[in-house]
Amino acid sequence: MASKKKILLTGGAGYIGAHTAVELIEQGYETVLIDDFSKSDKTLLTGVEKITKRKPNFVEGDCKDFQFLEKVFSQNKFDSVIHFAAYKSVNESVEKPLMYYENNLGSMTTLLKVMEQFAVNEIIFSSSCTVYGQPDIIPVDETAPFKRAESPYGATKQMSERILEDTVLANKILKAISLRYFNPIGAHPSALIGELPIGIPGNLVPYVTQTAAGLRKKLTVFGSDYNTLDGSCLRDFIHVVDLAKAHVKALEKISKMPNRFEAFNLGTGEGVSVLGLVKKFIEVTEVELNYEVGPRRPGDIEKVYADPSKAKRLLGWETKLTLEEGLKDAWRWQEKLADD
Numbered sequence: 001m002a003s004k005k006k007i008l009l010t011g012g013a014g015y016i017g018a019h020t021a022v023e024l025i026e027q028g029y030e031t032v033l034i035d036d037f038s039k040s041d042k043t044l045l046t047g048v049e050k051i052t053k054r055k056p057n058f059v060e061g062d063c064k065d066f067q068f069l070e071k072v073f074s075q076n077k078f079d080s081v082i083h084f085a086a087y088k089s090v091n092e093s094v095e096k097p098l099m100y101y102e103n104n105l106g107s108m109t110t111l112l113k114v115m116e117q118f119a120v121n122e123i124i125f126s127s128s129c130t131v132y133g134q135p136d137i138i139p140v141d142e143t144a145p146f147k148r149a150e151s152p153y154g155a156t157k158q159m160s161e162r163i164l165e166d167t168v169l170a171n172k173i174l175k176a177i178s179l180r181y182f183n184p185i186g187a188h189p190s191a192l193i194g195e196l197p198i199g200i201p202g203n204l205v206p207y208v209t210q211t212a213a214g215l216r217k218k219l220t221v222f223g224s225d226y227n228t229l230d231g232s233c234l235r236d237f238i239h240v241v242d243l244a245k246a247h248v249k250a251l252e253k254i255s256k257m258p259n260r261f262e263a264f265n266l267g268t269g270e271g272v273s274v275l276g277l278v279k280k281f282i283e284v285t286e287v288e289l290n291y292e293v294g295p296r297r298p299g300d301i302e303k304v305y306a307d308p309s310k311a312k313r314l315l316g317w318e319t320k321l322t323l324e325e326g327l328k329d330a331w332r333w334q335e336k337l338a339d340d
């Protein structure tokens with residue numbers, strides 16, 4: 001059981017933040033969650049309370065607001081920060097690049113300045129496999145170069161990692177871990193927290209579950225002429241609970257890393273095609289799913305899945321949950337939303 005370390009979770013009301021809060025609280029960590037509710041609401045905070053039987057310490061506010069962050073840090077002696085707060089829609093970032101650069105980079109720089117002021121020296125950053133673009137070699141490991149990002153969203157993740165690296169070089173006591181998520185899917189098995197896209201889901205699995213629930217008319221599989229076995233794109237779909245547990249491991253190990261900046265791929269290490277996921281969803285849930293194959297989506301990369309061996313070696317973490325469990329948990333969560 002962890003000592004009573006106190007952790008700040010920015011974006012704690014979001015999908016990955018809420019699932020990580022549950023794992024941390026259950027491991028005995030003290031947590032403070034902040035969120036500006038620009039892309040979330042109180043639903044997941046209520047779910048965290050129901051699962052852990054403890055009301056999470058929550059403060060509403062914006063990570064770009066220096067005074068707000070200063071106040072939170074003056075009222076709490078944090079041991080570490082996990083930085084989830086960022087906008088994450090690829091499409092929206094193409095339409096509104098300045099909103100993405102201002103929010104995602106502004107929150108990172110403001111947070112790092114306040115951390116330095118209060119001598120909080122450990123940060124874990126929510127990054128993404130999108131930093132690689134279309135890797136030349138797959139499975140992709142952490143030494144792969146960053147290609148030109150396919151979207152402003154991806155560019156903010158690349159730039160945020162660079163900001164962390166440069167700040168670690170300048171601030172000799174700061175330690176940073178960047179966790180590069182592949183494709184998070186699923187929900188907590190209690191169905192009390194899960195993915196809550198606002199508006200039309202951009203990501204595959206919430207679109208699948210909303211179509212199966214009758215909220216969407218039809219799922220379109222974007223492209224069947226890729227150079228893959230069934231012609232659809234390949235991705236590495238990781239259960240959100242496995243992902244959340246990786247953050248606990250990163251917290252435990254951050255002070256023992258060989259370097260003060262380390263990045264880790266968080267994936268299963270297996271490529272699954274879009275069509276393969278769709279068929280697996282129908283098989284495991286036995287629900288009707290109206291789908292068709294349509295044209296490619298601009299900006300999509302063809303194939304990406306992780307070499308997760310560095311996380312296994314240095315964090316002592318690997319995925320344990322299957323695609324089937326992720327799809328079943330996602331469906332159970334969708335059905336629960338329908339009942340509410």
Ligand code: WQD
Pocket residue numbers: 088090128129130182183184202203204205207219220221222223233234235274297300
């Ligand atoms: C996955 C595959 C689509 C919807 C992005 C970010 C990544 C992370 C997850 C935030 C693609 C196909 C999708 C649909 C489809 N960011 N698809 N029909 O683009 O791999 O990754 O989101 O969490 O950083 O880059 O995820 O779920 O949008 O798409 O066929 O209705 O599913 O073409 O091949 P993506 P995605």
